[in-house]
Amino acid sequence: MIQIDDVIVTLDVFREKFLCNLDACKGQCCIEGDAGAPLEQEEVEELKKVLPVIWDDLSPEARAVIDKQGVCYTDPDGDLVTSIVNGKDCVFTCYDESGCCYCSIEKAYRAGKSDFYKPVSCHLYPIRVENYASYRAVNYHRWDVCKAAVLLGQKENLSIYKFLKEPLIRKFGEAWYSELEIAGKELKDRGII
Template sequence: MIQIDDTIISLDIIDKYFLCDLAKCKGECCVEGESGAPLEEEEKAKLEKVLPIIWNDLSPEAQAVIKVQGVSYVDSDGDLVTSIVNGKNCVFTCYDDQGVCKCAIEKAYKEGKTDFYKPLSCHLYPIRLTKYTNFTAVNYHDWDVCKVATVVGRREKVPVYKFLKEPLIRKFGEAWYKALEECVKEVKKQREGVKSQK
């Protein structure tokens, strides 16, 4: 484990590899799962604000769910999450002409229509944050639907923390990320030292 400020970071973040290949996985992480994407409380209002901008990109089924339930709900674990359609698709999904599932919010952001990129938990995936009384745990979430990303990441030598540099800085700031990079160097140095002693 690595500790930076009030975060405890799993070593999986530096040891595991990850690089999305949307052409192969088709954005399955936005479709599969038992509930929607975890939300921070203030993100609910941001989703409601962006809704009119992305409304026409959403499926009729998603629009129907939102009309009844809203953009989010509290799941069986007591967590606030995005609403989903038929126990699967996030309501904010849309599909391109190749059948790849994408985020309508991210699409609007890239088109300059909103300043909200997408929920942090989506941006940070495969990292999951768990808040405790005195610290936040930063863990790697291993999921079968992302198997391709782990294979590509290993081939291209992209560790999780490098793949997620932008969202980690979005959440914790530049100084935190620089501290993480220094910790990674220290961990590698310690491991090399142990190897040389054997």
């Protein structure tokens, strides 16, 4: 592990390879699992604000869930997460003609209809950030639905921290990411990764 400021980063973030492969997985990370995506408190208002922009892209089932319980809920672990449909699908999913799942929030952002990209936990995946009393931990979350991303990352020799440069900067800042890159180089030079 390495520490930058109050953030501890596991070596897997440097060692493991990853590159999303939507052609292979069809966006399963948005439609599988037993809870929604983790949210930061300030993101709840952003989700509410973008709702009118994306409403027509959401399924009737997703709209019904949002009407009933809102854009988020507290899961059994006490974490704030996006609302889900049928116990798994994120309410913010939408599909293209080939059945590939996309984030309706990101779609609106890319179309210039919103200034909110999507929840940072989604942007950071497969990294999960855990908050503790005196520090935060950055961990690699392994999930079999991302097997194709691991294989493509290995083929392209792309480390997780390099693949996730943009969301890591979004979460921790450019200066922090620069230190992460220096740590990655030092780990490589020492033969640790």
